[in-house]
Amino acid sequence: MSQLAIQEKIREKAKELLSKKEVDLIIGFSNWTLPLRTTPVFIRTPEGTESLIWNSFCENNLATYIHKFSRFRVGIIVKGCDARSLTALSLEKRFNPERVFLIGVPCQRMVDRKKVTKAVKGEILRAEERGEEIIVEGEEFKTVLNKKDYLYPSCQVCTHRTPIQAHVLVDDPVEESPLVEIHPGVNQFEKKTFEERWRFFEKETSRCIRCYACREVCPMCYCTECFVDDYRPKWIGGGLQPQDLQFYHIVRAYHQTGRCSGCGACERACPMDIPLTYLTQKLNQDVKELFGFEVGLNSKTPPPLSTFEVDDKGDFIK
Amino acid sequence: MMRRLDKRDFETFLESVMEECDLYAPVSLTEGVSVFKKIDHPNEVNFSQLLTQKPAKEIFFPQSEPMFNYERRGGKIQITSNEEVKRERILLGARPCDIEAISLIEKVFMSEPYTDLYFLEKRRKTTLIGLGCNPPLSTCFCSSAGGDPFLRSGSDLFLVDLGDAYSVELLTEKGMVFSKNKFLREADPEDLRRIKELEDKAFEKVGFSIPMDGIEKRLDLMMESFFWDRVHEKCIGCRICTYLCPTCHCFDIVDEGDFARGQRMRNWDSCLSPLYSLETSGHNPRPTTRERTRQRLMHKFNYFPKIFNRVGCVGCGRCIQYCPVHFDIRQAIIWTSSKRPRKPKI
Amino acid sequence: MEKSWEPKILAFLCNWCSYAGADLAGTSRIQYPPNIRVIRVPCSGRINPLFILKALQSGIDGVLVSGCHPGDCHYLSGNYIGRRKFATLKRFLEYLGIEGGRVQFSWVSAAEGGKFSQMVHEITQEIKKLGPAKRFVKREDSRAIKFETQNSKDKTILK
Numbered sequence A: 001m002s003q004l005a006i007q008e009k010i011r012e013k014a015k016e017l018l019s020k021k022e023v024d025l026i027i028g029f030s031n032w033t034l035p036l037r038t039t040p041v042f043i044r045t046p047e048g049t050e051s052l053i054w055n056s057f058c059e060n061n062l063a064t065y066i067h068k069f070s071r072f073r074v075g076i077i078v079k080g081c082d083a084r085s086l087t088a089l090s091l092e093k094r095f096n097p098e099r100v101f102l103i104g105v106p107c108q109r110m111v112d113r114k115k116v117t118k119a120v121k122g123e124i125l126r127a128e129e130r131g132e133e134i135i136v137e138g139e140e141f142k143t144v145l146n147k148k149d150y151l152y153p154s155c156q157v158c159t160h161r162t163p164i165q166a167h168v169l170v171d172d173p174v175e176e177s178p179l180v181e182i183h184p185g186v187n188q189f190e191k192k193t194f195e196e197r198w199r200f201f202e203k204e205t206s207r208c209i210r211c212y213a214c215r216e217v218c219p220m221c222y223c224t225e226c227f228v229d230d231y232r233p234k235w236i237g238g239g240l241q242p243q244d245l246q247f248y249h250i251v252r253a254y255h256q257t258g259r260c261s262g263c264g265a266c267e268r269a270c271p272m273d274i275p276l277t278y279l280t281q282k283l284n285q286d287v288k289e290l291f292g293f294e295v296g297l298n299s300k301t302p303p304p305l306s307t308f309e310v311d312d313k314g315d316f317i318k
Numbered sequence B: 001m002m003r004r005l006d007k008r009d010f011e012t013f014l015e016s017v018m019e020e021c022d023l024y025a026p027v028s029l030t031e032g033v034s035v036f037k038k039i040d041h042p043n044e045v046n047f048s049q050l051l052t053q054k055p056a057k058e059i060f061f062p063q064s065e066p067m068f069n070y071e072r073r074g075g076k077i078q079i080t081s082n083e084e085v086k087r088e089r090i091l092l093g094a095r096p097c098d099i100e101a102i103s104l105i106e107k108v109f110m111s112e113p114y115t116d117l118y119f120l121e122k123r124r125k126t127t128l129i130g131l132g133c134n135p136p137l138s139t140c141f142c143s144s145a146g147g148d149p150f151l152r153s154g155s156d157l158f159l160v161d162l163g164d165a166y167s168v169e170l171l172t173e174k175g176m177v178f179s180k181n182k183f184l185r186e187a188d189p190e191d192l193r194r195i196k197e198l199e200d201k202a203f204e205k206v207g208f209s210i211p212m213d214g215i216e217k218r219l220d221l222m223m224e225s226f227f228w229d230r231v232h233e234k235c236i237g238c239r240i241c242t243y244l245c246p247t248c249h250c251f252d253i254v255d256e257g258d259f260a261r262g263q264r265m266r267n268w269d270s271c272l273s274p275l276y277s278l279e280t281s282g283h284n285p286r287p288t289t290r291e292r293t294r295q296r297l298m299h300k301f302n303y304f305p306k307i308f309n310r311v312g313c314v315g316c317g318r319c320i321q322y323c324p325v326h327f328d329i330r331q332a333i334i335w336t337s338s339k340r341p342r343k344p345k346i
Numbered sequence C: 001m002e003k004s005w006e007p008k009i010l011a012f013l014c015n016w017c018s019y020a021g022a023d024l025a026g027t028s029r030i031q032y033p034p035n036i037r038v039i040r041v042p043c044s045g046r047i048n049p050l051f052i053l054k055a056l057q058s059g060i061d062g063v064l065v066s067g068c069h070p071g072d073c074h075y076l077s078g079n080y081i082g083r084r085k086f087a088t089l090k091r092f093l094e095y096l097g098i099e100g101g102r103v104q105f106s107w108v109s110a111a112e113g114g115k116f117s118q119m120v121h122e123i124t125q126e127i128k129k130l131g132p133a134k135r136f137v138k139r140e141d142s143r144a145i146k147f148e149t150q151n152s153k154d155k156t157i158l159k
Helices: A003-019 A047-051 A062-066 A080-091 A113-119 A184-190 A194-205 A213-217 A242-254 A265-269 A277-291 B007-018 B096-109 B117-124 B173-180 B189-206 B215-220 B227-231 B240-244 B289-308 B318-322 B329-336 C018-027 C049-057 C078-096 C113-130
Strands: A025-031 A038-043 A074-078 A100-104 A126-130 A133-137 A142-146 B002-006 B021-030 B033-038 B064-073 B076-081 B088-094 B126-131 B157-161 B165-170 B251-257 B261-268 C009-014 C036-041 C062-067 C103-107 C144-148 C154-158
Touching: A003 A025, A003 A047, A003 A074, A003 A100, A025 A047, A025 A062, A038 A047, A038 A062, A062 A074, A062 A080, A074 A080, A080 A100, A113 A142, A184 A277, A194 A242, A194 C078, A213 A265, A242 A277, A242 C049, A242 C078, A265 A277, A277 C078, B002 B007, B002 B189, B007 B021, B007 B165, B088 B096, B096 B117, B096 B126, B096 B289, B117 B126, B126 B173, B165 B173, B165 B189, B215 B289, B215 B329, B227 B289, B227 B329, B240 B318, B289 B329, B318 B329, C009 C018, C009 C113, C018 C036, C018 C062, C018 C113, C036 C113, C049 C062, C049 C078, C062 C078, C062 C113, C078 C103, C103 C113
Parallel strands: A025 A074, A074 A100, B021 B088, B088 B126, B126 B157, C009 C036, C009 C062, C062 C103
Antiparallel strands: A025 A038, A126 A133, A133 A142, B002 B165, B021 B033, B064 B076, B064 B261, B157 B165, B251 B261, C144 C154
């Protein structure tokens, strides 16, 4: 189905839910002021559903808003990764699943807007998606790009693009084959020596400005008292010492073990372009290999670090 | 006084300057990310991004600044304070919005009787070299915020990129020190005309699109408005807008160390963090993003103008570019200007 | 006096098995290198991965975590939960570039005094080969701070 047709279906379903008062609020995407970007919208009236859109720039993970709006009955537009995050959250009892309605959209993979911006010289003033192409226009240029070359790495490895957990799907399920087998960052990384790996990690995290955007966009980071604010014991300082930045990123990624759906929202939010998904993807790979677990596929399987099997792998223990 | 600096002399000019001063300029950390940093070599200077991610306020008000060190020696405690600035400094390549923002922050940090020594020392010893914006970005709205893509006020020297050379205007006493510099040649009479062309083009692009006039009065009536119930919805409460904002100036003072040695540091803080207003009792007067978003907009467009007679925003547009959920402060301002506060049309 | 570098190794031992095993090594007069410092925890499952990271950041050269054998945990399943944590943490740290030999895990029961001392020998040797911890250390000289009291007696405080 074309993106426009999917958009119509989303609007239809959202309108239906609001008209029948089955939900109080619909959380979806809409166009806003900048090209290549969409914004989350919160719609309360059937007429308001006309502003809902769907395209390859709907990159946010709307599951983060469940924490803020848990007292309403919400309908959320979800891609595969978003639905998995919500399943993980419902396992952790963060919201009442009976008060949430998922409108599932099988995802065609999202476009990496930062990569598109770097591909042209000059500011992009207009962008249009036409089939498999993206047409970007600036004051002095108009370029046609092949969408397939500009997808997010986390989308390229994704094998769960259909939100099977959703109450309704607005399109047929997509074929679940990844564009690349292993996340490009992880692949490169495993070939390096210990020294090289650390140098890379050190260099990339040195740009961090502790804005915590990665933490706030992540649906799984909902602790009211984050470890960075702990005082007794004090894990890390508040400044920009490189060791503190490294500690923060190691632990933030590690806290997602067995909970991360690989949506890539952290990497997309970072203003300093720190590649965060190479950390979380590695953890997801390990969890799959060690415990055969993938987040969000089954709403009954408990999170891997909260349970055990008697014959878990333990050959690294002497 | 006007001069001209050919681009082929740019690096040698900077080298001559670096002999006596520390030079701070935009440096690219990776493709698409640049910050203001002290440079060791002129070839590190990178003007390819119109606006750096972290604003120029960092030079005077660093994100993490040690205020003093303490150390136990011989049973006594020795304290070494860190506000002294040894060498003169030059800030090169700050855009007019960043420079205007510095003069805004000066009002906070340098007004009697509470003068911030750390800020003052750095400011006194720094010469500001501004750089005009040709062209500005579509997210820039400096002219609506009392500025201009070629605003000279605040700069000691002002550069305009003319293609093969920079035009250099020496504006203040600190700027006139450069009049003897051998790399600054006589200005070409054509330069003035070319500068005017660039200015007109830039100004046309930025325009006067955002109704900032009278926003203080409008917000006076809106403290308890339903408007805030909707404006905050998509905000996730990260700190990007405040950390990248050239005028935001909140900070937190922390001690780090142990009983033998340590440091007192001043770090940037953000009113959008839930912990910012959390009181020891557990009560939080700004418990949700509704109150915190309201606080941010009120501070910028109501409280700051009340105290300092100017809106607390310079229209650089960084918050619009980098917000992960595409909050657009221009839209929020436009909504306040409708005839009566109403539900935004979504 | 020039002293060659001796690694500082932190051991988290579970109270019921590994700590008792270490105790047994002591009462049996089994020698093991003095590079090890022990922190007793109720169970290996109590170990928060942040402890290990904080140790590495403070300048500790190696960390040993030891618990009861699977099936023998005093709290029934603590060590099983710990095993999963350790597996993911170890892989992640090696992926990041922290050498694999720095963080090690073992099952030592209360009767295995000999095994405990063997573990300490092994880990000390490996860390000696790897060298002092340089990555991720916050204050290089934070390991021991000397300060003179008014009596001019040297007092060394371990960090």
